[in-house]
Amino acid sequence: MDNEEPLSKYILDSEKLEINNFNKKIKVAFLSSFTINGLSESLKVKCSKKQISCNQYVAGYNQYNQEILDKKSGLYSFSPDITFLILDTRSIFGDLFHFPYSVTKSERENFVNQKITEIINLIIKFNETSDSKLVITNLSLPHYSPHGIAETKTNYSFHDAIIDFNKKLKEKLLNINSAYVFDFFKFVTKHGENNVFNFQNYLFGDIKISLDYIPYLANEFMPYIISFLGLTKKCIVVDLDNTLWGGIVGEDGFDGIRLGPQPPGNAFVEFQKYLKALSQRGILLAINSKNNFDDAIQVIREHPFMILTESDFSCIKINWNNKASNMQEISKELNIGLDSFVFFDDDPINRELIRESMPEITTPELPHDPSFYSEVIQSLHDFSTFQITSEDTNRGQMYLEQKQRTESQNSTSDISEFLKKLNLEIEIKKTNSFTIPRISQLTLKTNQFNLTTKRYHEDQIKKFSEDKNILIGCAQIRDKFGDNGITGVFIVEKTNYDEWFLDTFLLSCRVMGREAEKAILYFIINEAKNNNIKRLKAKFIPTEKNKPIENFLPDCQFYKKDGIWIYNLDKPFNMPDFLTLSEE
C-alpha cells in the first residue's frame, strides 16, 4: 500500500502553497458532522501535485444542516464545484449508537427510514440551490455491539440497521443526478477500524478519523476531482517481459517464462486479471515492448495461461525501437493525448526515460516483487469517472474496429474511396436519460475536435435539454465495421428570431477524419432554416489540443467578422454524398 506522509507535513505544505498557480482549478466545499481539520489541507496539497488549484470552503463544525438549509449560507455564496458531506455513525445514530437495544426492532427500522428521509430532503434542498456535485459518505460499521456474539442472532440488529441505512442511501441516490455516495464503510474496511478510529482522538477533539488516516481519506477523494476536471486516464500501456509474465521470452523461451497457477507465475496471472477487468470497463490497453515480435506475440497468442488476449490490446508495439518513440506512435494511432496514458514497466530505466521525456504520462513505480503489481493498480485513482456508460464498456471493441478501419484505409490509396466504402451512418439523437450522461462525458473529455471546449456536467446538460431556447443533441455514428456509439455532440443557442449560435460542437477522436461532422452541421443548418433563421454564428476557441478543428468553420464556408464566424443560411450546404443522415 502507498505509504502516506504524516498529516503535519500536509498542513505545513499547504500553508506554503500558492494555490492559484495552476490552469486547472476546482472549488471544493467540506461539510461534516465532526472535526475534519487537516482534510482540506491534505486535499489541497494532493491537488497541487497534479497541477490543480483547489480553492476550498470548510463549513463550521457540525454546521451542515444550517449551511444547506440557509440559501444565504457561506456554502452557497462560495458556489463549489464539488461538495463533500462527511457523516459518521455516531452522529447519525445518536443515542442509538450506544443503546440500540433500548428500543424495539420496528423502532430501529423506523429510525433508519426517518434518517434517510432527512438526509434525502437535505440533498434535494442542496440540489435546488446549488449546481455543485454532492458527495456524501455512507456509514462505517463499528465492530462492537452490546449483543456481542448474539448480534448475528438478533433480528434487524444494530449492525443490520447501519447496513440498511447504507443500502437505502445508495438506492435513493441512484436516482438523484449529481449526488454520489462515497463508500466510507469500504474506506474503514480497507484500513481497519482500530486504525481509523482512536478513542483518544475522538474524546479529546471529536476527531473521528484519526490524524494518520486523514491523508488517506484525501487520497480517496481525489478521483472525484480528477473525474470532474476530465483528467481521467484512458489507456494503460504495458511492457511484456517481467511485467505481463516473469522472465524474458527471448532468453527463457516460450516454455521458460513464468506465467501460470504456481508462484511466482501466478503473480502475473493476477496482475493480468486486474488489467483485463479495467479493459472491460473501458480502459484501453496497449503494448510497448522491446522484443522480437514473433517471440512475444507467440506467448500472447498461444500461452495457455495468458489472461489477456491479442484482441484486448488496442495497439501493439513490439519492436526494438526506443520506448519513447513507440509511445508517440501509440498516442498517434489511438488518437489520444499523452496525458491520457499510464505506463507500466518493470525496468526503472525505461520508467525514467518516459518520465523525463513525457512527463504528462503517469508512470508509477513498480515494486521489485511482482506479487505487489496488482496492489499498484488498486492504488491508482486515475481511471475513475462519475458514471460508467455503455460506450465505456464497449470501448475496447470499438478501438479494435478502428484498427481494422485503419488497416482498410492503408489498403485503399484514395481517402475518398475509403470513406465511400465505410458506409457511414449518422443518427441524430435527442437528449434523454441515456444520452445525457454520455453527452456530458463527451464535453468533459473531448479535447481535439472540440470547437469551444466548454465543459458541462450532467445537471447542466439536463437544464439545456429543458430549455426552449437551446437546441441540443448528439450523434450516433455507425459504419461497416461496427457501431461507434454516441460520438458527436452539438449545443446551439437560439439567440434571437434570426440568429443561432453554436455553443458546442464536438466529435470524439475515435470518429475524426471521416467527415461525419458535416452531417451533424448539415442537420443543424437544416433545423435553422426550418425555423427561418438567417445566420448561424460560431466561435473557435483555440487550445493546446484542438488544432484538428481549427479549419472546420472556414472549410464549411463560414466567414469571419469581428472574431465571430458566420454562416449565411441562404447558401446551400452540401453534405458529402457518402454519408447517410437520419434522425431518431
Next chain:
Amino acid sequence: MSEKLFKIISKVMNVNYENITDESNPSTISSWTSFNGYVLLYELESNFNVKFSIDEAMDVKNVADIKRHLKNHGVNLND
C-alpha cells in the same frame, strides 16, 4: 534535546525557531489552535516514542508544560 522539541513546534506551528520559548502558548503563537495543539502532541508522540494520556493532553497550556510531561515520560531534554 530542547532543540529537537523546538524544531517540532516550529514545524507544526509554522513559526520561527527563534521565537519559541518555554512561555510560548496559544496566545503568543496564533497558529496554536486546539487542533494544531493536538497535531503537535501527535508529532511529539511519534518523535519521542511516548504516549500522552488525555489528562496530560488537556493539561498542556504552554511549552514548559510539554517539557514537564516529556520528562515525566523519561525523555531527557538536557536543560
